[in-house]
Amino acid sequence: MSVRIGVIGTGAIGKEHMKRVEQRLSGAKITAVTDVNPAAAEEALHELGIKANFYPNDQALIDAEEVDAIFVTSIGPAHEATVRKAIEAGKYVFCEKPLSVTAKGCKTIMQDEMEYGKRIVQVGFMRQFDKGYEQLKQAIDSKVIGEPLMIKCAHRAPEVDAAYTTDMAITDTLIHEINILHWLLADNYVSVQVLYPRKNKHALPHLRDPQVILLETESGVLIQAEVSVNIKYGYDIQCEIVGEEGIVSLPETESLKIRHNGKQSTDVLQDWKVRFQDAYDKEIQVFINQVAKQEALQGPSAWEGYVAAVTSDACLKAQESGQREPIELESMPAFYSTERKVQLL
Ligand SMILES: NC(=O)C1=CN([C@@H]2O[C@H](COP(=O)(O)OP(=O)(O)OC[C@H]3O[C@@H](n4cnc5c(N)ncnc54)[C@H](O)[C@@H]3O)[C@@H](O)[C@H]2O)C=CC1
Numbered sequence: 001m002s003v004r005i006g007v008i009g010t011g012a013i014g015k016e017h018m019k020r021v022e023q024r025l026s027g028a029k030i031t032a033v034t035d036v037n038p039a040a041a042e043e044a045l046h047e048l049g050i051k052a053n054f055y056p057n058d059q060a061l062i063d064a065e066e067v068d069a070i071f072v073t074s075i076g077p078a079h080e081a082t083v084r085k086a087i088e089a090g091k092y093v094f095c096e097k098p099l100s101v102t103a104k105g106c107k108t109i110m111q112d113e114m115e116y117g118k119r120i121v122q123v124g125f126m127r128q129f130d131k132g133y134e135q136l137k138q139a140i141d142s143k144v145i146g147e148p149l150m151i152k153c154a155h156r157a158p159e160v161d162a163a164y165t166t167d168m169a170i171t172d173t174l175i176h177e178i179n180i181l182h183w184l185l186a187d188n189y190v191s192v193q194v195l196y197p198r199k200n201k202h203a204l205p206h207l208r209d210p211q212v213i214l215l216e217t218e219s220g221v222l223i224q225a226e227v228s229v230n231i232k233y234g235y236d237i238q239c240e241i242v243g244e245e246g247i248v249s250l251p252e253t254e255s256l257k258i259r260h261n262g263k264q265s266t267d268v269l270q271d272w273k274v275r276f277q278d279a280y281d282k283e284i285q286v287f288i289n290q291v292a293k294q295e296a297l298q299g300p301s302a303w304e305g306y307v308a309a310v311t312s313d314a315c316l317k318a319q320e321s322g323q324r325e326p327i328e329l330e331s332m333p334a335f336y337s338t339e340r341k342v343q344l345l
């Protein structure tokens with residue numbers, strides 16, 4: 001069966017996922033699109049040379065007979081309502097991060113999914129499919145550096161547009177670190193504090209940038225995460241884990257080393273689309289494969305979306321208060337506790 005996918009939100013990542021389904025992955029095709037800005041949908045179809053039907057809104061697309069599964073690639077605040085409609089219709093849904101911009105929203109989605117009775121939601125935490133992070137996970141699990149004690153990481157981008165606001169440093173950007181570090185450590189967060197260093201002159205007046213987020217986990221690991229989204233030099237994701245007996249770092253991206261004119265240099269990537277291309281391919285292929293078999297999904301779950309949102313709620317509070325804020329998770333429902341059985345490619 002070729003999985004027929006409907007895409008809700010045909011902006012930057014919507015188009016990327018449409019392209020990968022049509023040009024690189026197997027077992028699926030794009031049959032339907034919608035966007036609150038119909039011109040964006042039309043442009044995406046035209047640019048990618050895809051023949052798919054346009055629907056006036058998310059509900060109409062979800063209800064379409066020609067749609068087996070949904071990609072939710074609209075802006076963060078719109079995700080919750082659309083994901084709930086997809087579950088209600090019993091359609092598999094791949095939702096970009098954040099699953100919802102609040103923990104309350106994620107909880108409602110989990111309740112809906114549990115009532116439906118099968119895991120049909122996968123969240124776009126693609127770093128879990130990135131080779132470098134997989135290697136970090138193996139290193140931590142094998143205890144090659146002993147127990148982890150501290151983490152220093154950075155999420156840097158050259159620039160953002162005017163629609164990017166201070167809270168989005170958490171809900172849109174740090175959300176990746178929140179998820180991946182929780183996945184790496186298998187250790188819950190207990191508190192967070194947000195600090196604002198001297199402002200980058202390239203940041204627009206309404207934006208606090210950079211930000212430093214200090215997280216603490218149950219076992220006492222201290223995390224210092226930097227979010228810098230106007231740093232000009234490139235798109236750069238860093239992660240260094242200090243353990244009891246050593247240090248392990250996320251590998252640098254592949255790049256030619258050039259010696260020329262008395263200098264030695266390597267390129268820094270400029271774009272998230274390139275940095276995580278393989279990881280996006282894998283997460284979507286895993287989704288397609290499982291939908292084709294009508295299996296309960298095993299990729300990043302609504303529970304992981306919830307854990308991330310509880311943490312981001314606390315980060316937002318800490319942005320305002322300047323204080324260290326507690327992070328309190330509810331216990332994980334058994335519904336979400338199944339170990340991954342599929343080799344995620
Ligand atoms: N996993 C990852 O690395 C990435 C994830 N994202 C996430 O994907 C989502 C989309 O981001 P971008 O594509 O960069 O944004 P974008 O602004 O380029 O595209 C969003 C599109 O959704 C449309 N839209 C807005 N509200 C809608 C609604 N209610 N129904 C249908 N369409 C709607 C907009 O008109 C726009 O065309 C965000 O949640 C973002 O955080 C984005 C880039 C990378």
Ligand SMILES: O=C1[C@@H](O)[C@H](O)[C@@H](O)[C@H](O)[C@H]1O
Binds near residue numbers: 157
């Ligand atoms: O999720 C993402 C985008 O929202 C964001 O714009 C990029 O800077 C990120 O790193 C990417 O992974």
